[in-house]
Amino acid sequence: MLFGIGAYVAAGLFLALSALRAYRLNRLPLHGRMELYPAPAEKGRKHGGSYLEEPEWWTKPRQVSHMAELAEMGGEIVFIKRLFHGSRSFWLASWPFHFGMYCLFVWTLLLILTALTGAGNVEALRVLTALCGFLGFLLGGAGSLILLARRLADKRLRIYTTPQEYLNLILLFAAFLTGACLWFGDGLFSDSARLAMRNILTLSYTPPGVLAAVHLLLVYGLLIYIPIGKMSHYVGKFFAYHRFLWDNAANLKNSGMAAQVDRALKNKPQTVWSAPHANPAPAAGQEGEKT
Amino acid sequence: MSGIIAPKDLGRRTERLINYDSLPPLPAPYDQWPEPKFAEIKPEWREKYCTSLDGCVAIDTMRPPASDEEKKAFVEKFLQGLGKLFSDANNGVRQPLELSFEYCAKCNTCSEACHVFQASGGQEPHRPIFRAEVLRKLYRSHFSGMGALRRALSASEIDATWETIGRLGELAYRCNLCRRCAQACPLGLDNSLFAKEIRKIFSQEMGLAPTPLHDKGSMLQLKVGSSTGIGKAAFLDMVEFLEDDTGERIGQSIKIPVDKKGADILLYHNAGEFVAWPENPAAYAILFNKAGLDWTLSSEVMTYDSVNYGIWYDDIQAKKIALKQIEAMKALGIRRVVVGECGHAHKAALIVSDRLIRAEERLPVESSLPLLAEMVTKKQIRFDPAKNPFPVTLHDPCNLVRQMGVVKPQRDILQALCPAFREMTPHGVDNYCCGGGSGFAIMNSPNFSSFRNQVSGRMKFAQILNAFTLEMTDQSLPKYVCAPCSNCKGTLREIFEVYKATEQYNLQYGGLVEIMVNAMAELKQPYLEFLQ
Ligand code: SF4
Ligand code: SF4
Numbered sequence: 001m002l003f004g005i006g007a008y009v010a011a012g013l014f015l016a017l018s019a020l021r022a023y024r025l026n027r028l029p030l031h032g033r034m035e036l037y038p039a040p041a042e043k044g045r046k047h048g049g050s051y052l053e054e055p056e057w058w059t060k061p062r063q064v065s066h067m068a069e070l071a072e073m074g075g076e077i078v079f080i081k082r083l084f085h086g087s088r089s090f091w092l093a094s095w096p097f098h099f100g101m102y103c104l105f106v107w108t109l110l111l112i113l114t115a116l117t118g119a120g121n122v123e124a125l126r127v128l129t130a131l132c133g134f135l136g137f138l139l140g141g142a143g144s145l146i147l148l149a150r151r152l153a154d155k156r157l158r159i160y161t162t163p164q165e166y167l168n169l170i171l172l173f174a175a176f177l178t179g180a181c182l183w184f185g186d187g188l189f190s191d192s193a194r195l196a197m198r199n200i201l202t203l204s205y206t207p208p209g210v211l212a213a214v215h216l217l218l219v220y221g222l223l224i225y226i227p228i229g230k231m232s233h234y235v236g237k238f239f240a241y242h243r244f245l246w247d248n249a250a251n252l253k254n255s256g257m258a259a260q261v262d263r264a265l266k267n268k269p270q271t272v273w274s275a276p277h278a279n280p281a282p283a284a285g286q287e288g289e290k291t
Numbered sequence: 292m293s294g295i296i297a298p299k300d301l302g303r304r305t306e307r308l309i310n311y312d313s314l315p316p317l318p319a320p321y322d323q324w325p326e327p328k329f330a331e332i333k334p335e336w337r338e339k340y341c342t343s344l345d346g347c348v349a350i351d352t353m354r355p356p357a358s359d360e361e362k363k364a365f366v367e368k369f370l371q372g373l374g375k376l377f378s379d380a381n382n383g384v385r386q387p388l389e390l391s392f393e394y395c396a397k398c399n400t401c402s403e404a405c406h407v408f409q410a411s412g413g414q415e416p417h418r419p420i421f422r423a424e425v426l427r428k429l430y431r432s433h434f435s436g437m438g439a440l441r442r443a444l445s446a447s448e449i450d451a452t453w454e455t456i457g458r459l460g461e462l463a464y465r466c467n468l469c470r471r472c473a474q475a476c477p478l479g480l481d482n483s484l485f486a487k488e489i490r491k492i493f494s495q496e497m498g499l500a501p502t503p504l505h506d507k508g509s510m511l512q513l514k515v516g517s518s519t520g521i522g523k524a525a526f527l528d529m530v531e532f533l534e535d536d537t538g539e540r541i542g543q544s545i546k547i548p549v550d551k552k553g554a555d556i557l558l559y560h561n562a563g564e565f566v567a568w569p570e571n572p573a574a575y576a577i578l579f580n581k582a583g584l585d586w587t588l589s590s591e592v593m594t595y596d597s598v599n600y601g602i603w604y605d606d607i608q609a610k611k612i613a614l615k616q617i618e619a620m621k622a623l624g625i626r627r628v629v630v631g632e633c634g635h636a637h638k639a640a641l642i643v644s645d646r647l648i649r650a651e652e653r654l655p656v657e658s659s660l661p662l663l664a665e666m667v668t669k670k671q672i673r674f675d676p677a678k679n680p681f682p683v684t685l686h687d688p689c690n691l692v693r694q695m696g697v698v699k700p701q702r703d704i705l706q707a708l709c710p711a712f713r714e715m716t717p718h719g720v721d722n723y724c725c726g727g728g729s730g731f732a733i734m735n736s737p738n739f740s741s742f743r744n745q746v747s748g749r750m751k752f753a754q755i756l757n758a759f760t761l762e763m764t765d766q767s768l769p770k771y772v773c774a775p776c777s778n779c780k781g782t783l784r785e786i787f788e789v790y791k792a793t794e795q796y797n798l799q800y801g802g803l804v805e806i807m808v809n810a811m812a813e814l815k816q817p818y819l820e821f822l823q
Contacts, residue, residue, distance in 0.1 A: 248696075
């Protein structure tokens with residue numbers, strides 16, 4: 001029963017803490033414009049251009065392609081495009097690791113679905129579940145191990161790697177390894193995992209041995225730990241792209257941005273800088289000093 | 292120093308942390324040339340500046356503390372500023388800063404993208420994440436709410452000593468703030484922010500900034516209206532001289548309107564152009580007149596110099612200048628502001644100042660490049676491309692291109708007017724910085740120019756050489772690098788001088804409007820000086 005409750009608590013905390021992180025990042029004050037091109041939403045400007053290429057740009061309607069932005073983000077999430085182009089050897093470890101995670105996410109959803117509906121006997125679902133589980137544990141395990149080995153072997157990476165970053169990779173690898181040993185001991189088809197999932201969901205699960213207990217504790221622990229540390233970059237990345245690099249909304253009269261700027265200008269900073277020239281001028285926040 | 296320099300080594304007691312004695316080779320014909328000598332440190336400089344990073348000095352106002360008390364006070368002041376980065380004093384940057392601070396995966400993809408790191412021969416302190424990691428460790432050591440455990444887990448083993456902080460200040464001025472690294476980062480993080488934020492701590496909290504940027508830059512501009520020191524009367528004299536000189540040069544009289552009431556356009560130049568490259572504002576005047584635009588220059592304080600050095604090192608100065616410029620422009624009675632060929636002025640006027648003030652309180656600002664492109668594509672002026680037969684390549688100023696997305700207009704012009712135009716590799720938004728970005732172009736003494744000319748400008752020089760591989764050694768053939776930005780032109784001028792590139796190989800540089808005027812069908816004489 002405890003392991004069943006633990007699953008609900010861990011999953012709940014994962015969602016709540018991730019949402020809290022997003023909420024905190026979202027609440028940070030409006031920043032100055034710092035966009036970077038190419039910005040994929042700029043319609044018809046595949047060369048990396050922006051609306052500023054138009055004479056009297058403020059008189060023309062903005063041409064925005066949300067589809068192009070979604071496609072770019074999709075490519076980044078599924079394929080880690082920038083890493084592929086910028087650092088192929090790192091990508092060879094990082095992509096399997098991330099793709100393995102995605103597979104395990106789908107695997108978990110399929111297990112829940114089949115455990116609750118009894119559709120575990122539907123052959124297509126059974127095969128799909130098996131495939132996701134197998135790929136997930138294999139790619140995730142191999143990826144995290146290679147990432148760890150790379151960090152240890154490459155002196156130039158090692159000097160930037162903190163104990164916490166090693167710990168993250170070790171915990172992840174341990175979760176993949178124990179999971180693979182546990183769920184595939186009886187073959188590739190995840191049947192024991194489905195049964196365990198049903199028992200966990202109905203709060204009637206008791207780990208059959210130490211391996212199962214260790215694995216589940218690792219998974220629950222990671223679900224709570226991931227959103228509180230830097231592994232929560234699945235949240236940060238959204239803000240980094242959408243609210244930072246691709247945020248090129250101009251402060252034009254009657255625009256949504258104008259309203260945001262007006263609100264931000266009302267916030268007077270309490271903290272001030274100390275250099276002589278910084279005073280009596282207000283600190284560089286959002287308020288408009290008229291000199 | 293031997294071995295790999297780790298962030299914790301920044302405070303190491305050694306006379307010099309980095310040497311530039313094995314820079315990567317340049318392409319032909321410079322593969323046969325000995326590298327020019329790096330300016331040496333004079334012994335007395337050690338007493339006056341922090342020379343122990345790489346022997347070059349950027350912050351010429353940073354005197355090494357003489358006593359232990361002074362050292363302690365220096366470090367404390369820095370830490371005080373570090374804390375303010377994450378406070379409401381820094382609201383305008385906090386979201387991007389916190390994202391970049393928190394999420395780096397240490398994948399080093401950004402290092403491949405950084406021209407300074409690559410051109411330094413892969414020197415560790417020039418790796419984009421190096422500064423960031425030092426700052427993270429210092430912050431976690433001194434401000435982490437989770438105490439010893441968090442410190443242990445993040446290996447915050449950096450000692451906050453004078454050596455560490457002094458070198459960190461210098462290191463903040465070894466990054467061009469070009470943001471090519473941010474473009475490459477899979478997580479969308481921006482390491483240039485750390486260089487800029489360190490500069491801000493030094494300037495806004497500690498009162499330390501390079502003289503050309505602060506005392507002779509933003510402070511002078513706030514005082515007299517221009518960082519060139521030119522006042523209203525001198526500006527009017529220069530314009531008058533320019534009218535006469537240009538009239539003689541093109542064989543027809545030319546009128547440069549100043550303070551024209553109710554004009555549609557205020558043409559907003561970097562005042563340095565009038566001093567260093569007067570043919571640029573003159574070419575603008577020729578083109579704007581010919582295209583029939585209703586335009587004017589202004590002689591009012593803060594409206595004849597578009598520069599804003601504050602954006603490189605100090606948000607307070609940047610804001611003061613931007614707001615003064617906006618206020619002064621509103622009084623002119625013009626309809627819109629059009630920025631001339633200066634990348635950082637473009638960014639300051641269109642991007643940085645965009646959210647500093649209510650939308651109702653500002654005039655619309657735009658780049659001049661789209662207007663210039665229309666003169667060609669809409670045939671507002673008659674051009675003859677045969678007048679520009681020589682090889683031409685284009686440098687993309689980072690501020691204008693990667694950071695504003697103004698990419699195509701300049702290409703439309705060059706493709707139409709220069710039959711031998713070719714792109715550099717890479718180009719457009721993927722360009723490399725000229726090496727003079729973020730103030731380096733105007734920082735020379737005591738020996739900073741060596742770093743700029745031979746390290747930060749190295750990648751651009753290599754790109755230029757590669758663009759002209761076939762023609763490079765033909766002395767009789769001019770090769771033109773079009774750089775539509777004052778700072779980039781200043782940087783190219785110095786690089787070409789150090790490597791004797793104009794003298795030996797007829798490598799030329801200049802702006803966009805000059806080459807447009809050179810192609811004007813009605814002009815009898817070439818406009819470009821090297822063709823005269
Ligand atoms: S590319 Fe981004 S995530 Fe990778 S090391 Fe550089 S800043 Fe960090
Ligand atoms: S901003 Fe440019 S110079 Fe600075 S670290 Fe990034 S790539 Fe290098």
